[in-house]
Amino acid sequence: MKIAIAGTGYVGLVTGVVLAHIGHEVTCVDIDKDKIEKLKKCECPIFEPDLPELMSKNFDKLTFTTDCAKVYTTAEAIFIAVGTPEKKDGSTNLSYVYTVADQIAKYAMRDCTVVVKSTVPIGTNDKIEQYIIKNLKHNISIEVVSNPEFLSQGTAVKDMLYGSRIVIGAETVKAKSIMSEIYKNLNQPIIFTNRRSAEMIKYASNDFLALKISYINEIANLCEVLGADVEDVARGMGMDPRIGDKFLRAGIGYGGSCFPKDTKALHWLGNYHDYEMKTIKAAIEVNENQKLRLLKKARKYYESFDGLTVAMLGLTFKYNDTRN
Numbered sequence: 001m002k003i004a005i006a007g008t009g010y011v012g013l014v015t016g017v018v019l020a021h022i023g024h025e026v027t028c029v030d031i032d033k034d035k036i037e038k039l040k041k042c043e044c045p046i047f048e049p050d051l052p053e054l055m056s057k058n059f060d061k062l063t064f065t066t067d068c069a070k071v072y073t074t075a076e077a078i079f080i081a082v083g084t085p086e087k088k089d090g091s092t093n094l095s096y097v098y099t100v101a102d103q104i105a106k107y108a109m110r111d112c113t114v115v116v117k118s119t120v121p122i123g124t125n126d127k128i129e130q131y132i133i134k135n136l137k138h139n140i141s142i143e144v145v146s147n148p149e150f151l152s153q154g155t156a157v158k159d160m161l162y163g164s165r166i167v168i169g170a171e172t173v174k175a176k177s178i179m180s181e182i183y184k185n186l187n188q189p190i191i192f193t194n195r196r197s198a199e200m201i202k203y204a205s206n207d208f209l210a211l212k213i214s215y216i217n218e219i220a221n222l223c224e225v226l227g228a229d230v231e232d233v234a235r236g237m238g239m240d241p242r243i244g245d246k247f248l249r250a251g252i253g254y255g256g257s258c259f260p261k262d263t264k265a266l267h268w269l270g271n272y273h274d275y276e277m278k279t280i281k282a283a284i285e286v287n288e289n290q291k292l293r294l295l296k297k298a299r300k301y302y303e304s305f306d307g308l309t310v311a312m313l314g315l316t317f318k319y320n321d322t323r324n
């Protein structure tokens with residue numbers, strides 16, 4: 001299938017390369033000229049194990065460009081994989097997504113499926129579809145599908161090639177069949193649902209993992225006071241298959257590009273609909289306090305940090321990245 005990808009970040013580039021690998025003709029679009037120049041030379045702009053190899057192996061099926069007009073004109077499916085950062089109040093900045101929606105409405109000249117991979121608040125896909133249809137410049141039919149992404153940075157290629165599930169939120173039989181066709185060469189279970197449920201699966205999954213981290217951090221804080229060893233406690237808990245051993249590592253809290261914004265976004269959305277998500281609120285608060293606890297601990301040893309030389313360990317969670 002002829003597929004366009006808007007955004008060549010972690011999600012867009014990995015998606016593009018994997019879709020080319022499973023047989024599609026893929027064009028990746030980005031507004032970042034330097035990134036596109038690198039990609040044109042088959043240079044990978046991010047560190048991801050296996051990505052450079054898979055990219056060069058499938059380079060004949062991949063095109064990189066900043067010219068979205070040309071690409072969206074003929075694409076059968078357009079994936080949106082641009083950033084959705086948080087705003088100051090915790091809500092989601094959807095301006096990048098709507099810019100792509102505008103471009104699709106303006107340039108698409110054949111019936112096409114718009115696949116939203118970006119993490120967007122529940123209800124956004126419905127609005128994007130209405131928005132594109134309202135602004136279409138040509139007499140075509142488009143449909144928006146929610147297809148949230150679950151990859152982790154550092155194992156992104158593996159996660160996409162051998163993921164635990166593909167979630168598709170589609171409203172029509174036609175959209176479902178197009179998505180089945182796109183993913184038919186990936187041997188993964190597909191969960192079909194409506195768009196809002198697909199959007200919620202993404203937030204509910206990320207926020208649950210964040211919650212798990214905050215939970216073990218609270219247990220760790222109490223362990224410290226009571227003389228228990230949180231690593232043993234986590235091991236003992238994690239061997240219970242109902243709990244699982246993932247995301248039970250106590251530390252200074254979660255960070256990265258998704259958990260902080262996705263917890264705040266769902267909490268904000270709940271409040272907006274007059275429903276306070278108390279568990280998520282607690283996860284966020286515990287996470288904020290956890291960072292300060294480290295500082296408090298350090299203060300026990302040093303009255304002032306002025307002039308101290310400090311070594312920081314663990315600045316990257318990509319264990320194979322030798323550049324840091």
Ligand SMILES: NC(=O)c1ccc[n+]([C@@H]2O[C@H](COP(=O)([O-])OP(=O)(O)OC[C@H]3O[C@@H](n4cnc5c(N)ncnc54)[C@H](O)[C@@H]3O)[C@@H](O)[C@H]2O)c1
Nearest residue numbers: 007008009010011029030031032081082083084118119149
């Ligand atoms: N990074 C992750 O681990 C991860 C995992 C799952 C889901 N997500 C979600 O996927 C989305 C993308 O995340 P990311 O980490 O890949 O973002 P990113 O910031 O790494 O990449 C976004 C890219 O989009 C480009 N862009 C912006 N406007 C554009 C436009 N109009 N046309 C074409 N390109 C444009 C930017 O230049 C950038 O290269 C977010 O919603 C994020 O929450 C991220």
